[in-house]
Amino acid sequence: MLNQPVDVLIIGAGASGAAIAWSLVDTRMHILCLEQGDWIFDKDFPSRDQDYELARYGKFSCDPNVRGLPQDYPINADDSPITPVNYNAVGGSTINYLGHWPRMKPSDFRARTLDGVAEDWPVDYATLEPFYEMNDRIMGVSGLAGNPAYPAYSPPNPPIPIGKLGQTLAKGFNTLGWHWWPSDVAILSRDDDGRAKCVNAGTCDLGCAAGAKASVDLTHWPMLLRSGVELRTGARVREILVGDDGMATGVLYHDRDGTLHEQRAEMVVVACNGIGTPRLLLNSKSKHFPDGLANSSGMVGKNLMFHPLSGVTGRFDEPMEGFKGPFACSILSQEFYETDPSRDFVRGYGLHSGRVATPVTYALGGYGVDNPIPWGAEHRRRMDDVYPYIAGLTVVTEDLPEEHNAVTLDPNLTDSDGIPAPKITYKVGENTLKMFAHGEARAAEALMAAGAREIVADGGGRDGKVWRRAGWHQMGTARMGHDPATSVVNGWGRCHDVKNLFIVDGSIFVTAGAVNPTSTIQALALYIGDSIKTNIATLFD
């Protein structure tokens, strides 16, 4: 079936697709977004159910291989210690992300110049700063101004409570003279723009039934639809089509019944995240692009970066009430974020204080981990004498780009429409293992300084035992750059090889930083949208 051509076709209605639609909506171009998932409403979120926690291990798992919903595609992660996680719906992974919202830093964009590793980005912090600020207002970010780990900026809403756990850990960091700051979060600390403030349910990963967490189905799509943007759900793109002139002409997509449609467009924007985007490009082979679309550099799918994680946990004398409050965000220490030549690794890591130790999660070994605690008398001791009193720090490391860490197409595995699924080949790098050794020791030090009686879990990242279901942040697989021989898109997201094809998601990251990427993904998408408008007269030259 052939549909009426549109001016702009966006593939994916998640964080980046919504952000670029937001930027382009004032052009009055005909914008169509195709989303393989559907709308999901607050009444469908499991946090209203009696056995809400079970959903975390089934229908609302962050792992699409566990969820196995019709709109999901399988991911072969057998050759990776980390498995990618996501959500497929209007809102994409902002439905089940945790809303932690740190920005990248000026040095993150200059790793080659400053530290001699990876590559510099073709954009810098100063260029993105106004887009970070604009995006923080759109999302309703909460935080505390004055963080000395960044150039000055002011979140639009006051910080969320850091709670007993955050206050306790903050005192430990202060004792050591180390940096910490209340986390920036895309979670409302006060009612704003028709959304209610956070109720501290601690189930951010199960969808926020309060609407306090900024998912783009709430923050963007209602306005976009009112402004004339068309959103077609249950539409899974099979292939991006290319004409004889090598320009993109549109896509082939399956509707929810499996019927194949052709949708033509003047411009195609890919917003499918760091796994879905290379998968789509590699599935879009043609006589012009026999190795996959926009892949003359061979970099499509290469340089996959996650943020490998491990956790260190201390037992305190008083209950820490870790289940109260937003799941992942209380305070963040960036004391060891920047390169220090005295260490045996380059770049750095953050120490994040998460909350979320509910009894089910704890008993099963922790979030994203399948390692149940012992049974019997030791079980009783852990649940009564340890669990209520624990607080932890997550070591969030910067992953460096390495070509052998890659997304390819699985030769056998397909989704329900028969489209080849992605296969992940990934190994935690030597630099990262050294970071873990340093970071886990520092995390233990901070917990003890905060008053922990003992360290009950000391990580394991230094031995490569990273959290399995921790592939939230998928970056680098279609990276930006000035040189078409070593990068897929230019400095404003346009593919070197196909001048009416843009990529706006985490796949265009050049480096990963050591922070949650969504604020940067959306700032980049807004910047790319702005660049498209600025260059509109010569857009495809």
Place this chain on the structure above:
Amino acid sequence: MPEHATPFWSADERRLIDSILDQIIPASADGRVPAAGSLGVADFVAERVSEDAGYQAVVSDGLALAAGLDGINTATLERLEITAPEFFAVLLPLVYKGYYSRPDTRPLFGLSAKPVHPDGYDVPGEPAELINALTAPVRTRGNCFRDTPDGRR
């Protein structure tokens, strides 16, 4: 302890699984926290096992081995865990999920019995004076990010 057969297990099997579950999550010494078998967690386990043929085979084999033990206690189950680790690999996550996801067990660990939405939990925001006092040492140390060579932040 439930003495009845279930659609999934015979009465003997049910008594056996209940006794195993009582060892996996034992009651607290003061009786405040009940054991898993006496709480009826076997119903949850049965439901999940019945949905998965792989689980059924492993649990059936495990129960057959358990039936031949010299009673169900810590020592015998520790030996069984060595000879049939797959039985425990299937059983433990199911028991923990079934036990701790119940509205009657959550309050024993401080959580609300109710679903967390819409009420959530009361976490008062810190007064500005407290946050200012806590962050004062950090602010006093000054900026801790690197400038880039071109000075562009």
